[in-house]
Amino acid sequence: MSTVRIARQRGVAAPWSADPYTDALRTGRGPLFLRRTDGWLLPLDVERWCAEADAADLEVLRRCEGAVLDVGCGPGRLVAALGAQGRRALGIDVSEAAVARTVRLGGQALRRSVFDPLPAEGRWGTALLIDGNVGIGGDPGALLDRVARLLCPGGLLIVETVPGLDLDERVLVHVTDARGAAGTPFPWARLGTPALLRLAERAGWCAVGQWTVGGRSFAALRSRSTNSAAEAPNSTAVMSSQRARKPSGERPVPEL
Template structure:
């Protein structure tokens, strides 16, 4: 099967920037208090729901995966970039990191107690978000938890040519947080919390966190 063009661009771009991404991006311990609080709340919700494995989708070099592990979760990472997965495996050899796409997970139905998608969904074309969220719903156990964090804004397509000091070919597809919430609801999730923080330098852009829960057992 031919790989979708946007996935090929994400893989090539993050393979190229991996080492400098690790050097330049703030680790979880240095995140703003709201982001760290949302990660902690997510971890507590998963633990209170009986645990289960948690997938960090778009895990990059694995630092957030390790942070979740430190919060008491059985976390593993998945990333489409082989270079990112290699960095993660070297840094955290006791954790599991898989090379793959978040839109086609090699996991059985209902396998996970939680999913974290942290600053990774915005690379997915907006038209493909319903399918992506359906895949999240498929692999979550009934009542499982999802934390989605990332860039939001008025609908726009951004095509940077440079990032982290390297040429890149991926795109960022920004949509309003409300639209993400609607798409999650359409996929069967119940959105329980939605927080937005204005971008400090750019108008019409925000950072958003959405907590959602998969349908419970009937």
């Protein structure tokens, strides 16, 4: 059974809705970590996620084409920055707190897993896997295959990778804070650029760019010229935060 399937059966929203992560997004501060089963800690840059888009982020956004789907949008800085530029963008995230914060910033967001049915499948110009989100589900190959079906033929995927390492790590982790509060364990992955490019080539992607800004590393991939999206665009999707609160000032999903 794949790690993606395991994650979905366990309820993919649960790990990133745990109190340590929710609390960090509400305050905009860490410390926050991913902890492996062997005790190793990966610091999560909550303060940067909750700040405005920085120079490295803006370089990513400059390269985006068409309507942009931010997979694992977190607190929404990239979606908000794209909206401020007058560009069409949608964030998806399994965390209610992340989606709510994105909406408060004026962005458009849905509480969804990337493996759930999504609006405009097969018609997005660009997809983003930033801040380590290539690790979603613990199976980067399955994630790349899913994103290919979300993009239009020849669409662009921009991935942030682990800088300076040829790393391909598949692990079980949980979110924790400095006080020892912990969320539900879930599968995760970390990839350096060489490992990503090898995996992408096998999956039919074409590498079209690599760059580093501010100590962060990125790669751009072009999808195959045709895709196999089977589902029609979901024109009836609603803001995920409506499920709980129906906040005022709601914004529609961008039309493609």
